[in-house]
Amino acid sequence: MKKIVLSIVLLGTSFSWGQSIEVRPITLQEVALKVAEGNYSIYQNSLRVYQAKESITIARMNLLPRLNLWNLASSAIEIFAGGPSGAVAGGFSIVEDIAPFLVPANWFRVGQNKLFYQADLEGYKALWSNEVFTAKALYHHILLDNSLKEHVLKSKKELEEIHQIVRVRETFGGSTQGISQEIKIRLLSLDEDLRSLNVLIAEEEGYLAYLMGLPAGTKLDLAPVTMPDFEELTYLNYDDFEFRALDVSPEVKQFDYFIQASSLAKKEISYAFLGASSVSRGIGGGIFDSLPTQLGLGFGHSASIRISRTQKEILKIQREAVAETVRTQLNQLINSYNLDVDNYRNQKLRVELARENLKLIYQRIQFGERIDSLQLIEASRNVIDADTSLFSVMYRFLNSEDKLARLIFHGDYAKAQDATKILQEVKL
Amino acid sequence: MKSLLLLLIPLHSFANTESITILNKISSEKASLENIISVTPYKIEEHKVIKKYFEGIKEQSNLLQQNTKKLRRFNTYLAEQDLQLICDDIFLSKEKWNLLLNNCTKNRFFLCSEEVRAYEQIKDDFKKVLSLEIQNRLKEYPSCL
Numbered sequence: 001m002k003k004i005v006l007s008i009v010l011l012g013t014s015f016s017w018g019q020s021i022e023v024r025p026i027t028l029q030e031v032a033l034k035v036a037e038g039n040y041s042i043y044q045n046s047l048r049v050y051q052a053k054e055s056i057t058i059a060r061m062n063l064l065p066r067l068n069l070w071n072l073a074s075s076a077i078e079i080f081a082g083g084p085s086g087a088v089a090g091g092f093s094i095v096e097d098i099a100p101f102l103v104p105a106n107w108f109r110v111g112q113n114k115l116f117y118q119a120d121l122e123g124y125k126a127l128w129s130n131e132v133f134t135a136k137a138l139y140h141h142i143l144l145d146n147s148l149k150e151h152v153l154k155s156k157k158e159l160e161e162i163h164q165i166v167r168v169r170e171t172f173g174g175s176t177q178g179i180s181q182e183i184k185i186r187l188l189s190l191d192e193d194l195r196s197l198n199v200l201i202a203e204e205e206g207y208l209a210y211l212m213g214l215p216a217g218t219k220l221d222l223a224p225v226t227m228p229d230f231e232e233l234t235y236l237n238y239d240d241f242e243f244r245a246l247d248v249s250p251e252v253k254q255f256d257y258f259i260q261a262s263s264l265a266k267k268e269i270s271y272a273f274l275g276a277s278s279v280s281r282g283i284g285g286g287i288f289d290s291l292p293t294q295l296g297l298g299f300g301h302s303a304s305i306r307i308s309r310t311q312k313e314i315l316k317i318q319r320e321a322v323a324e325t326v327r328t329q330l331n332q333l334i335n336s337y338n339l340d341v342d343n344y345r346n347q348k349l350r351v352e353l354a355r356e357n358l359k360l361i362y363q364r365i366q367f368g369e370r371i372d373s374l375q376l377i378e379a380s381r382n383v384i385d386a387d388t389s390l391f392s393v394m395y396r397f398l399n400s401e402d403k404l405a406r407l408i409f410h411g412d413y414a415k416a417q418d419a420t421k422i423l424q425e426v427k428l
Numbered sequence: 429m430k431s432l433l434l435l436l437i438p439l440h441s442f443a444n445t446e447s448i449t450i451l452n453k454i455s456s457e458k459a460s461l462e463n464i465i466s467v468t469p470y471k472i473e474e475h476k477v478i479k480k481y482f483e484g485i486k487e488q489s490n491l492l493q494q495n496t497k498k499l500r501r502f503n504t505y506l507a508e509q510d511l512q513l514i515c516d517d518i519f520l521s522k523e524k525w526n527l528l529l530n531n532c533t534k535n536r537f538f539l540c541s542e543e544v545r546a547y548e549q550i551k552d553d554f555k556k557v558l559s560l561e562i563q564n565r566l567k568e569y570p571s572c573l
Contacts, residue, residue, distance in 0.1 A: 241537070243540075244475075244538070405537075409542075
């Protein structure tokens with residue numbers, strides 16, 4: 001029995017030894033690169049763009065004659081059996097196969113497909129940047145949490161030393177009974193904070209690895225980032241950034257292409273009496289699929305045109321709403337950034353004062369002075385709170401700068417343009 | 429013979445007018461840009477003027493590329509002209525472009541339209557549309573490079 005237990009234990013240990021946790025050193029610069037290469041959503045979207053590109057080829061090729069035997073046969077019957085009117089109807093239905101380039105709707109579909117492809121490219125650019133931004137924000141957050149963890153560990157170590165001193169003094173009657181217990185409670189609370197931080201960091205690292213397309217369970221070793229000189233940071237002005245944010249916004253550009261496509265969709269409906277197009281508009285063109293197309297010159301023709309005109313107006317309103325969202329985001333970002341410029345100096349002073357205060361209390365305890373336990377706990381908590389606030393402000397600066405870069409396509413985000421260029425040349 | 433000549437003269441003048449219109453459009457947009465180049469910090473209105481010039485060149489390249497007859501007429505017109513004068517008229521000088529780039533940069537962020545940075549490429553694309561003969565002649569003048 002002993003042997004079995006021993007072999008199970010050994011087997012278990014050998015399994016745990018066999019599981020090698022890959023530690024992957026990574027820098028912030030690599031994150032953008034890895035996300036662009038390995039992110040699942042970006043890859044999926046790139047394939048969607050490829051589909052849109054191929055849809056142009058389909059639409060273009062559908063302008064050439066095609067062989068549709070069943071249609072030919074049914075048209076022939078119509079021509080021979082239907083008399084003069086049958087000959088006209090049958091003749092027209094053959095035209096759609098033999099000379100599809102004579103159907104204006106097919107040309108309008110080619111134009112629409114080209115615009116949807118451009119819109120999809122803009123969509124890809126937006127997604128690419130959003131994923132890179134999320135990954136970089138996560139990277140900053142992990143660094144912030146790691147810094148907090150280090151501070152909690154440091155505080156815990158300091159408090160443990162105090163705990164030892166107080167316990168000795170309690171034993172010899174130099175201190176009020178119960179203080180060491182209060183400190184112990186504070187120590188246990190710090191342990192809980194540490195465990196929570198460990199879980200949080202592990203979750204964040206897991207999600208970051210996922211965003212970069214790395215295998216699950218990869219342990220990341222994040223290189224620190226260079227912090228800007230916070231003392232030198234100045235206020236930002238909203239007006240300076242507004243034009244650029246709107247001009248480069250892929251979300252706004254996407255709607256510009258949809259609006260252009262809606263003009264072609266309207267023309268398609270206007271000329272629908274000369275034949276309808278069977279060419280798909282692709283995934284991006286789904287918004288126009290619900291537009292009613294009247295075949296032939298019926299009484300509903302003008303109403304169909306009016307509906308398509310309204311569709312264009314809807315798109316214009318949506319474009320304006322997106323532009324307004326970009327403006328709001330920029331405004332909030334600039335306000336938050338400027339607020340942090342002011343807050344930084346305050347936070348720094350707060351940290352210095354809190355540390356000074358705690359240091360004084362430690363010194364008084366070491367010299368044997370009677371200190372209220374609540375005062376000690378409060379001072380310790382103040383240091384951690386002040387440190388947390390300062391670190392939060394510092395990392396929020398990094399995030400704000402990165403968000404601004406995302407809005408105006410600066411730095412890493414300027415590479416989105418190259419990514420779309422590569423995509424345009426891809427052939428599967 | 430006389431009637432044929434009478435027919436050809438308006439055709440020739442139409443071709444010239446069309447080419448002059450293209451150049452005048454770019455030239456007037458360049459003049460507007462040069463007028464506001466020092467009005468810093470740029471507001472939305474100034475940014476629009478800046479973008480219009482660079483987009484204008486891009487647009488004309490595309491239009492010429494799509495219309496071979498128009499391009500042929502444009503090449504013929506350019507062959508008869510002083511290219512240095514035309515380049516001075518339509519292309520922004522390197523000094524002014526550098527000034528613009530500088531004015532467009534604040535707090536290490538580039539705040540103007542992306543076309544400003546891509547000017548060299550836009551200019552090259554415009555020249556590439558033209559005939560080889562014109563392209564070779566353009567190489568002789570520093571303001572056309």
